[in-house]
Amino acid sequence: MKAAREAPPLEIEKMKHDCTLTNAAPPMFSEFLDWAKEADESRDTVYEIEKVATRLDLTKEELDLIPAELGYFEKVIAVSPYGAVSRSKNLEQARNRGNSRVRSALQRFLGARGHVTSNADIQTSYDKAIAFIEENEGFVDRSALFSTSTHKPFLLVRARARLALPHLDQEEFDRLWHDATPDGRKTLRKFAQRITALRRGHNSWPELADLLPPEDFIVPAASDRARRIVWQSLPASFRADAEDVFRQTLRQPADLKAWAKEQIKLGRTAVEVDKEIAERVGKKDRPPKNIDSATAGYRQATTWLLRESYSPEAGFAGLAALRDLFTTDALEAACDAQIARSASTVSLKDADESSTLWSRITNLTTVARHGLRDPEILARIGLVRLFYADYILSPDEMTADAEAICDRLRKSPQLAAAFVHAPARLAAISHRELEAASSTFAMERGLRLSACAAAYAVQVSRALRPANLFMTRRKATPGCPRNLTWIVDGEHAEIRFSGGEVKNGQSVIVNVHGEDAQVLWQWDQVDRPKLIKLRGIEPSPYLFPGTASPRLRKSGLNLPTGCMSVASIMELWDLGDRQLGLGLTPHQCRHALATLMLAVRPGDFANVASVLANTEQVARRHYGKDSGEAAAVAVRESLLAQHPDVFARMQRRT
Template sequence: MKHDRTLTTAAGPIFPDFLQWAKEAGESRDTILEIEKVATRLDLTDEELDLIPADLSYFEKVVAASPYGAVSRSKNLEAARNRGNSRVRAALGRFLAACGQQPSDAGARASHDRAIDFIAANEGFVEGGAHFTTGTHRPFLLVRARARLALPDLDQAEFDRLWHDATPDGRKSLRKFARRVEELRRGHNLWPELADLLPREDFEVPAVSDRARRLPWDSLPAEFRADAEEVFRQTLRQPSDMKEWAREQMRFGRSAVEIDAEIAARVGDKKKKLPKNIETALAGYRQATTWLLRESHAPETGFAGLGTLRDAFTTDALEAACAAQIARSAASPTLKDADESSTLWSRFTNLTTIARHGLRDPEILARIRLVRMFHADYVLSPIEMTADAEAICNRLRKSPHLAAAFVNAPARLGDISAKELATASTDFAKDRALRLSACAAAYTIQVSRALRPANLFMTRRRATPSCPRNLTWIADREHAELRFSGGEVKNGETLVVNVLGDDAKVLWQWDKVDRPKLMKLRGLHESPYLFPGTAAPRLRKSSLNLPGGCMSVASILELWDLGDRQLGLGLTPHQCRHALATLLLAVKPGAFGTVASVLANTEQVAKRHYGKDSGEAAAVAVRAALLERHPDIFARMQRRT
């Protein structure tokens, strides 16, 4: 787990020290209970509490973002988690102040309160005479909770610290805070009461450090790009291209023996598996190439001396790229551990393919193999990545009520959406309620037959030229069918999902009622996608002419996170596949063929992910626990399968 590595190298006070201080200092019972829940939230035992550093940065990035469903069955899990996080955060600040690691924030908080109170008191409709639009004060709340300085004394160094400690959502708030401060400082003549309460300088938003420096393909020299594209074309040479090339060579008078030998050399010793999506393959080759160049060519020096793709494949460049990838992962609690990520495997696979079939250079191929061997501990193929699946299975086994929450997610999110929409008085509240309806619809599909995220969020409810629809209503409100052709599924298999009964009602509510409302609210005129937006598909399918109008990846993640905060599951869209597999094995222990069929995988992959060691015994334990607590859960699951 990411936090295990961070914890073993952490210095300073740890959570047992924090907990002991809380008890001795007379902190409230609720606060102490929230501190004790942290171990369970991170899937640790009480004895392993000493692995958690008593550090505000770690708390914000790891603890505060962890799922809450395992420690609470509140009807409003989002509010319960926010309340629990607030109690632990405030107590942790007092503990660190008592340890002399940060100053007392009582005076600093009061200065933030004065500015926030003034802004909030003057919010409303600007057309009606209000000074500020509703919500102007919200970004100030995060800064008030975490800043160590009074608001007028807040400087760039403190802003940088807040940025470094923040989660991705927190950084969005900090961006808004920086904009708000700039706007308010420029309008000081309009609000003289506020002038002395604001920071004395504007803030510059730091570059994101967790991710690598972006290196656009178009920024590379034109001569290099032209050479690389030709190599990629050779790499992706199709059988029809090879036949035409061979005929052309024979017309030039070359001997059949020479042509046959060159074809054999191009194909290589092993049978080449041609990619089904040429555009995706090209994107992978370009990404691997920029990954290789990023560390070996600094921004200040540019790409001097870089003429051909062959020049980029040096041992030093390969070593530097690997070292930087591993270091980025080690330094960030938000990225996967290098030995739990398939990034290096993906990069080496693409580079090997280019060297073998495009450059056809044994020396470069040998270099890649050697550097890959040097970093073999971090070259993990997606097939070997079973830790994620095991973690989901264990979580469901330890907390059977989470399995029930997963199965009942569509109805629960649908109910929350309906209640919030009925009471929504602002566009912000309506947008939130409608997005919850969208997440409920996504869950109706995932609990029926969990799709890969690319298929789930590219689902089309209407056909466009050269692109058929996926969603068909067999019976209104009762039966929806989603059909995906082999050309748009990862392993090339046709995939059909049937959404029935109560789940169909939730999907109908989104498709026919709430989706049009959200599109009108957001000013979206038309979109063929079930989940509409303004983005274009990231990886277009060669067999389909996918139109624009889908959600961006960022919007999808925000949508899903909004729903997960209500459920407390801590699942991503892809991890729903692991959850569904666990439940299926609970219904039918050892039925890996069924799991493979439902997930559109092979039985070998299903066994590798879900059949390790005592996998069947674990499934039996899940079944027994679930039947004891939720006797109707498997009747619903049987109907879905």
């Protein structure tokens, strides 16, 4: 693992991919580019291959770090942001077209090198089934054989399979699953369901019988995720013991007062009671404000620790007390397994770029110190923390994300302009798609784009943490106030969060004005009700409605159901990002806004801290490391040269 940490970031990804797919090193993109030029591939195809370096924030000379392998292409390159290499008005279409050219050329290149890949005969076997299904799609209640879009999952398999459809087997399906992105896996799951349904209905449509695989497919368990252990599946006696320790860990001041009074009545001296209270509290400055959230963290750390010590086959025999879990061997095994999972796939962060180990070890330390109050267990955790110090990094130490975004904006100032103008751009795309919509699917897509435009309208005004952005409530419910208030309809919205709803306890107020307010109003008053009706969702108090329950409920707030799930949020955001080509997550919008603010006022970290509801120390750590101010100045100069109106908009926001 030490060698991996010293390698360049993309080389790490390559090594991770090599160790999971094949022992033979694949050809590299530099060889692929040379072949494309020598083989007289079209000029557009060569251009798209050359763009791959920029999409991955590399130079053309660094193409030899990128493996020319289809699985790597699908997982890393195909999903990379496209805005840095294109200014097309339809970035999603441009990216799909570019990916298709590179994918097809890569298949030809691998075929020329003797690698097994798709060919025309294989694709023809899918074409027959796809054509029959597509011709008979429509409304089933109007005599159509298949519902709309039944054929679509077959398109992905046709593009990537190495076997003809009648010969497709579980081994090939597993390979496709392993190489697929999260979105691709959703499509493959639908494909497996379609195959099962079509094979069961062979008497109804005999034309398909000979075109289908001979067996149903089993969707593999995700190999890059840990085996889930449901808390309720643990022995009742163990859970009772653990919950009692957690209660001791989270003992609130009122509990300590009651306990102290009880001890005094039992005849203990005040000195003894005071000393024990001091030992129980330790160096804890303040108790956690959200008991439910803290308890969930302790449970996650506990199941993480026992996952490698108890196999699913053996069950949890012998698991009696929480204290028994805290052995040095168990702690090391859990850390090793976490690092191995990170190294095994490109879909997870590297262990030394993730805060997972820090989170787990911190929770276990808290339980040991304040719940178990055992010096020996604390010492064991301390030693393991020392052994894995390179991987146990707190979120405050991880500034690579912020630095990468600052660098991207400096190199591609058009991305900064795209971020500032994102609400208006997405709203315009949404309007066009809704006007042209001729199906329920197209209508829903247009409405979801309007939702994403509204989310960006808030983020470019004052970038919120995602947990706050997507928990914004437009209506009060019993025990839970609203956040959104329209000061002036369509012109000025105020979104207010009390300290209890914000991660660091600071209250936050967001004011949305002008064009951004119009975008938010269009979603709130016009498009949101349409989406609720279209999807048949129950009335919801949330600005972004759904059918899920909040994952971690806030203390003192009776948060209602009806919010979007995390998966739905990421799908919604990805839909918008495909139009913008920014490659930003909702949280990374905070980094982008901070970078732009420092471009307007270099060195003004206090202003950045106030807008992001952080401390100035945190702002300096994330955005002032090394030449942060110089980078901000460079961003400003580049932006002024290409987009002189951007800073007028930014000045109005700050």
